[in-house]
Amino acid sequence: MQQKQIIIFDTTLRDGEQVPGCQLNEQEKIIIAKNLELLGVDIIEAGFPISSPGDFKSVIELSKNLSKTRICCLTRAKKKDIEIAAQSLRYAKHPRIHTGIGTSESHIKNKFQSTEEKILNIAYEAVKYAKQFVEDIEFYAEDAGRTDKLFLAKVCDQVIKAGATVINLPDTTGYCLPEEYGKKIKFLLENVTNIDQVTLSTHCHNDLGLATANSIEGIKQGARQIECTVNGIGERAGNTPLEEIVMILKKKKELNCFTNINTKMLYPISKLVSKYTGMVVQKNKAIIGNNAFSHSSGIHQDGMLKNSETYEIIKPTEVGYNNSEDQNEEENKSSIVLTARSGRSALIYRYKKLGYELKKKKIDTIYPIFLKYADKKKEIYDEDLKEILHNI
Ligand code: KIV
Numbered sequence: 001m002q003q004k005q006i007i008i009f010d011t012t013l014r015d016g017e018q019v020p021g022c023q024l025n026e027q028e029k030i031i032i033a034k035n036l037e038l039l040g041v042d043i044i045e046a047g048f049p050i051s052s053p054g055d056f057k058s059v060i061e062l063s064k065n066l067s068k069t070r071i072c073c074l075t076r077a078k079k080k081d082i083e084i085a086a087q088s089l090r091y092a093k094h095p096r097i098h099t100g101i102g103t104s105e106s107h108i109k110n111k112f113q114s115t116e117e118k119i120l121n122i123a124y125e126a127v128k129y130a131k132q133f134v135e136d137i138e139f140y141a142e143d144a145g146r147t148d149k150l151f152l153a154k155v156c157d158q159v160i161k162a163g164a165t166v167i168n169l170p171d172t173t174g175y176c177l178p179e180e181y182g183k184k185i186k187f188l189l190e191n192v193t194n195i196d197q198v199t200l201s202t203h204c205h206n207d208l209g210l211a212t213a214n215s216i217e218g219i220k221q222g223a224r225q226i227e228c229t230v231n232g233i234g235e236r237a238g239n240t241p242l243e244e245i246v247m248i249l250k251k252k253k254e255l256n257c258f259t260n261i262n263t264k265m266l267y268p269i270s271k272l273v274s275k276y277t278g279m280v281v282q283k284n285k286a287i288i289g290n291n292a293f294s295h296s297s298g299i300h301q302d303g304m305l306k307n308s309e310t311y312e313i314i315k316p317t318e319v320g321y322n323n324s325e326d327q328n329e330e331e332n333k334s335s336i337v338l339t340a341r342s343g344r345s346a347l348i349y350r351y352k353k354l355g356y357e358l359k360k361k362k363i364d365t366i367y368p369i370f371l372k373y374a375d376k377k378k379e380i381y382d383e384d385l386k387e388i389l390h391n392i
Pocket residue numbers: 015140142143168170171172173203205
């Protein structure tokens with residue numbers, strides 16, 4: 001069966017950047033965008049131009065700087081927003097306008113004090129209007145995760161009639177279970193006329209820690225675009241982490257999907273985004289956390305040293321994680337961290353890396369001393385190993 005391409009829509013510079021404290025200056029945005037292009041993302045959401053003159057200017061500058069990657073910007077379903085978005089995209093080689101409105105009962109009643117009829121009309125008109133400026137129009141049904149499926153089907157029907165090319169179904173509040181989210185997508189694919197004329201997109205927030213699982217379920221049920229951010233930054237608990245999606249699609253062959261992403265850039269771009277946004281990546285974060293490739297317990301270290309596949313499903317080099325001081329050491333870039341839980345094989349390995357080939361007898365002498373050191377300190381470093389050796 002032919003592999004399906006999953007389009008990677010990166011919204012680090014929009015959903016990610018809108019997080020308080022994550023603001024980026026124009027130069028930083030350009031550097032990140034150029035790296036996202038090298039990484040191989042298909043679409044970059046560059047900003048929300050009506051929100052500020054700075055955001056408007058950034059979209060212009062990013063448009064000038066990107067050659068291959070499609071560039072998109074966000075609007076509400078308002079004429080003024082759409083006009084400003086179109087102006088900001090005037091230098092883009094491949095522009096897309098991303099317009100939309102809330103469709104859940106809560107949004108319609110509380111946010112807009114409106115009715116379903118009026119929302120359907122606003123959605124239709126927004127897409128129709130945006131279409132005058134740009135061919136490629138993505139429509140977002142905000143809070144689709146909590147929107148009644150029959151009403152959502154009517155919304156999709158309207159925006160397809162108005163000329164939408166992509167329909168985004170955000171789980172804005174991160175409320176859905178994977179099964180629930182997937183069923184919604186399946187329902188739309190089975191019940192909306194001409195749904196095959198558009199690409200369905202996922203946009204999942206992580207309020208219940210389900211963003212990645214929901215996006216993958218969306219793909220299993222027929223969505224073909226995933227919206228995500230580097231390091232999962234985004235509103236509240238964040239957005240879907242790009243690196244997780246890409247590695248799941250790469251590793252799980254049974255999903256029969258591929259992306260255009262160069263996975264060797266995942267770790268470097270994570271570092272770059274973290275540096276510029278000031279959002280520290282938690283150490284145990286999947287794929288790009290500092291501990292993702294470090295092994296500390298004796299049992300794991302022993303297994304790793306015999307064969308890295310015992311405890312690693314991803315080679316560090318696959319995601320561009322280079323932890324080795326020895327630049328010639330190609331394969332195993334994982335780190336063997338020495339703690340009080342480490343065993344003899346880890347100790348032998350680390351001494352060997354320092355240039356000491358120690359016999360069993362010597363290791364037997366050193367090991368209890370090492371454990372005493374390790375009980376006092378959290379981690380044992382090269383200097384400690386040398387000290388231990390010189391003191392016996
Ligand atoms: O989470 C959301 O619903 C969004 C939309 C504006 C696309 O970010």
